[in-house]
Amino acid sequence: MKNAYEICVVHGDGIGPEVCQATLRVLEAAFGEALPLRFSEYPAGAQHFLKTGDSFPRETFEACHSADAILHGAAGIPGINHPDGTEAGLDFTLTLRSKLDLYANVRPIKLHPGVRSPLRDAAPGAIDYVIVRENSEGLYAARGAGSLLRDEVAIDPLVQSRKGIERIVHFAFELARSRDGAPQGRRRRVTCCDKANVLRSYAFFRSVFDEVAAQYPDIEAEHVLIDAMTVHLINRPSHYDVIVTENMFGDIISDLGAATIGGMGMSPSAELGDGNGFFQASHGSAPDIAGKGIANPYGTILAAAMMLNWLGLRHADPRLIDAGKRIETSVTYALADKSVLSRDIGGTAGSLEITEVICAGLRERV
Amino acid sequence: MKNAYEICVVHGDGIGPEVCQATLRVLEAAFGEALPLRFSEYPAGAQHFLKTGDSFPRETFEACHSADAILHGAAGIPGINHPDGTEAGLDFTLTLRSKLDLYANVRPIKLHPGVRSPLRDAAPGAIDYVIVRENSEGLYAARGAGSLLRDEVAIDPLVQSRKGIERIVHFAFELARSRDGAPQGRRRRVTCCDKANVLRSYAFFRSVFDEVAAQYPDIEAEHVLIDAMTVHLINRPSHYDVIVTENMFGDIISDLGAATIGGMGMSPSAELGDGNGFFQASHGSAPDIAGKGIANPYGTILAAAMMLNWLGLRHADPRLIDAGKRIETSVTYALADKSVLSRDIGGTAGSLEITEVICAGLRERV
Numbered sequence: 001m002k003n004a005y006e007i008c009v010v011h012g013d014g015i016g017p018e019v020c021q022a023t024l025r026v027l028e029a030a031f032g033e034a035l036p037l038r039f040s041e042y043p044a045g046a047q048h049f050l051k052t053g054d055s056f057p058r059e060t061f062e063a064c065h066s067a068d069a070i071l072h073g074a075a076g077i078p079g080i081n082h083p084d085g086t087e088a089g090l091d092f093t094l095t096l097r098s099k100l101d102l103y104a105n106v107r108p109i110k111l112h113p114g115v116r117s118p119l120r121d122a123a124p125g126a127i128d129y130v131i132v133r134e135n136s137e138g139l140y141a142a143r144g145a146g147s148l149l150r151d152e153v154a155i156d157p158l159v160q161s162r163k164g165i166e167r168i169v170h171f172a173f174e175l176a177r178s179r180d181g182a183p184q185g186r187r188r189r190v191t192c193c194d195k196a197n198v199l200r201s202y203a204f205f206r207s208v209f210d211e212v213a214a215q216y217p218d219i220e221a222e223h224v225l226i227d228a229m230t231v232h233l234i235n236r237p238s239h240y241d242v243i244v245t246e247n248m249f250g251d252i253i254s255d256l257g258a259a260t261i262g263g264m265g266m267s268p269s270a271e272l273g274d275g276n277g278f279f280q281a282s283h284g285s286a287p288d289i290a291g292k293g294i295a296n297p298y299g300t301i302l303a304a305a306m307m308l309n310w311l312g313l314r315h316a317d318p319r320l321i322d323a324g325k326r327i328e329t330s331v332t333y334a335l336a337d338k339s340v341l342s343r344d345i346g347g348t349a350g351s352l353e354i355t356e357v358i359c360a361g362l363r364e365r366v
Numbered sequence: 367m368k369n370a371y372e373i374c375v376v377h378g379d380g381i382g383p384e385v386c387q388a389t390l391r392v393l394e395a396a397f398g399e400a401l402p403l404r405f406s407e408y409p410a411g412a413q414h415f416l417k418t419g420d421s422f423p424r425e426t427f428e429a430c431h432s433a434d435a436i437l438h439g440a441a442g443i444p445g446i447n448h449p450d451g452t453e454a455g456l457d458f459t460l461t462l463r464s465k466l467d468l469y470a471n472v473r474p475i476k477l478h479p480g481v482r483s484p485l486r487d488a489a490p491g492a493i494d495y496v497i498v499r500e501n502s503e504g505l506y507a508a509r510g511a512g513s514l515l516r517d518e519v520a521i522d523p524l525v526q527s528r529k530g531i532e533r534i535v536h537f538a539f540e541l542a543r544s545r546d547g548a549p550q551g552r553r554r555r556v557t558c559c560d561k562a563n564v565l566r567s568y569a570f571f572r573s574v575f576d577e578v579a580a581q582y583p584d585i586e587a588e589h590v591l592i593d594a595m596t597v598h599l600i601n602r603p604s605h606y607d608v609i610v611t612e613n614m615f616g617d618i619i620s621d622l623g624a625a626t627i628g629g630m631g632m633s634p635s636a637e638l639g640d641g642n643g644f645f646q647a648s649h650g651s652a653p654d655i656a657g658k659g660i661a662n663p664y665g666t667i668l669a670a671a672m673m674l675n676w677l678g679l680r681h682a683d684p685r686l687i688d689a690g691k692r693i694e695t696s697v698t699y700a701l702a703d704k705s706v707l708s709r710d711i712g713g714t715a716g717s718l719e720i721t722e723v724i725c726a727g728l729r730e731r732v
């Protein structure tokens with residue numbers, strides 16, 4: 001437990017600054033007078049790259065590295081690319097993942113009461129699982145390392161290591177154990193999502209998964225192929241509790257999952273290493289709506305709640321755990337009781353209105 | 367135009383034989399007395415592997431190679447694996463793809479009237495696009511070629527070549543042109559689905575796509591990242607006409623697309639090379655329901671209609687094109703007018719009943 005935790009805030013591009021501002025206000029409201037967080041702001045992203053030629057300044061990295069947690073808005077401007085065609089604005093997120101070894105990307109997929117799912121049969125509460133995306137290797141290991149031969153053949157190696165798989169699978173099983181109190185009731189189930197039928201590296205992922213699973217006899221373990229997974233996440237999302245998968249597959253199914261609960265704007269993301277935690281919404285920078293006051297801040301606010309929970313557990317600080325819970329409750333209050341919905345989820349509320357209702361909920365301790 | 371076309375029929379595993387039998391009956395009904403097809407049956411798959419140690423006999427390959435078209439039921443028994451952990455039953459499909467260079471995997475995603483989509487807002491006709499999956503390289507190029515180092519690191523190379531990308535992208539644009547008569551009206555749009563923002567090989571795919579697109583100024587070209595694609599296929603499927611993508615991504619989004627139109631049982635698949643055509647439903651062998659008479663034959667029957675259309679165009683044979691159309695019409699008749707639905711799409715009809723209704727439709731020329 002500390003007096004105050006250092007939060008490194010990086011606004012980034014597009015709607016990043018708006019959703020960050022909203023979230024900082026919510027964090028302040030959650031604690032009232034006694035804010036145990038110290039925010040410091042640093043630049044990174046495509047806009048900064050355009051201005052300075054550097055998408056991720058050294059000082060920003062140092063600040064992230066030494067902070068207790070990192071809060072990010074969003075990054076990227078389409079078309080601002082590196083010579084190999086990949087996007088410059090994404091350096092912040094991608095470099096942070098690898099330099100800080102943030103190996104566990106945790107993406108809760110939860111249908112909040114008050115939000116309409118595009119799935120016909122989804123009742124509120126019926127979708128509540130967590131995708132644990134391996135965040136340090138897999139196909140993403142190829143980033144910057146792939147090769148292009150005479151403009152004729154491009155190769156990106158998909159790399160999966162025993163160490164990398166073991167730690168992410170352990171993470172998933174520990175999470176499944178800790179989810180005993182989840183609203184849906186205990187499912188205590190971990191699903192390994194792979195393509196073991198065709199590719200050796202995924203067969204390896206599965207075999208290491210099985211070894212680790214044997215150490216958790218109290219938790220059910222099962223396998224699903226990535227292609228079938230997309231069908232199941234549409235037809236029986238309520239079956240799932242914790243899903244663990246390789247980096248690229250995790251990228252794909254976490255967006256799919258988000259689509260079923262109202263879209264990327266409702267989906268928070270935590271990227272955790274043994275030493276650091278990095279929190280943001282799963283959505284991109286949406287430059288087309290930036291500055292209009294209509295961005296959906298729920299994802300970033302929910303990410304901040306995850307941040308408080310993670311910091312609280314890590315530092316045995318009940319103040320933070322409690323505040324995280326209250327933010328979630330106030331989000332439910334805003335969505336379900338007050339129906340304050342942004343455009344992407346079928347409403348008309350702007351970022352400011354949403355923020356105010358959540359802050360009011362926090363002050364009134366709904 | 368030939369007097370008769372040789373169709374090599376491989377029943378395969380699980381429900382394969384049932385859906386194949388159903389489809390052969392429908393093909394016979396479509397032509398009445400004057401059947402211009404000659405069927406010959408050959409073995410392959412996991413069951414055959416168990417019996418003989420060979421999942422794909424040489425004679426079966428020769429027969430496939432020399433046939434005018436190949437019709438397949440389904441393959442695979444989970445747990446019957448090669449030493450590297452991948453599935454033996456899949457050799458038939460995967461080897462055929464590579465040995466016959468079936469580079470274009472065409473998967474129409476169409477919501478048939480009478481079938482309920484799990485998507486709340488999907489009206490019949492609102493989902494009608496085609497996924498063109500690159501079928502000869504990408505991540506699947508690694509099959510059998512990946513390496514495992516000391517049980518510590520597994521590597522599968524994702525390989526994308528200029529030649530491979532050019533031909534599949536041309537295929538997609540030609541298809542978009544030919545789809546002028548699609549029920550939904552012309553959309554004349556090709557969407558490139560990739561992960562160009564992070565990986566070099568996908569950036570390469572995109573840049574070759576752009577080069578080819580420039581040769582089709584009458585067709586709209588656009589890019590979508592794979593993760594965003596999953597969201598769009600749920601939220602605005604009617605936007606899409608032809609989607610072209612790398613092998614692994616195509617595997618994933620074609621199942622996702624199938625889920626939105628009633629599931630794998632409703633989804634046909636054509637794998638085309640310059641010389642051969644291979645037709646099957648997209649679903650697996652579903653060993654749990656095999657032999658019970660409840661398998662959904664619609665996917666295989668629709669694949670047979672694609673086969674007739676492909677053969678008809680190739681050999682300038684209007685008999686086949688016409689029969690393909692009549693099969694599709696009779697499928698619509700069975701689904702929409704007669705509501706003959708199998709269990710996977712919410713009904714109670716068995717394979718036999720479905721087959722009979724479609725055959726009756728064909729005889730009565732509905």
Ligand SMILES: CC(C)[C@H](C(=O)O)[C@@H](O)C(=O)O
Nearest residue numbers: 090093094251282563564593
């Ligand atoms: C922005 C991009 C680099 C990132 C990814 O591909 O991982 C995003 O899609 C995500 O899911 O966090």
Ligand SMILES: CC(C)[C@H](C(=O)O)[C@@H](O)C(=O)O
Nearest residue numbers: 197198227456459460617648
């Ligand atoms: C059965 C399997 C090898 C195959 C694939 O992965 O391509 C299947 O999922 C498909 O989509 O055709």
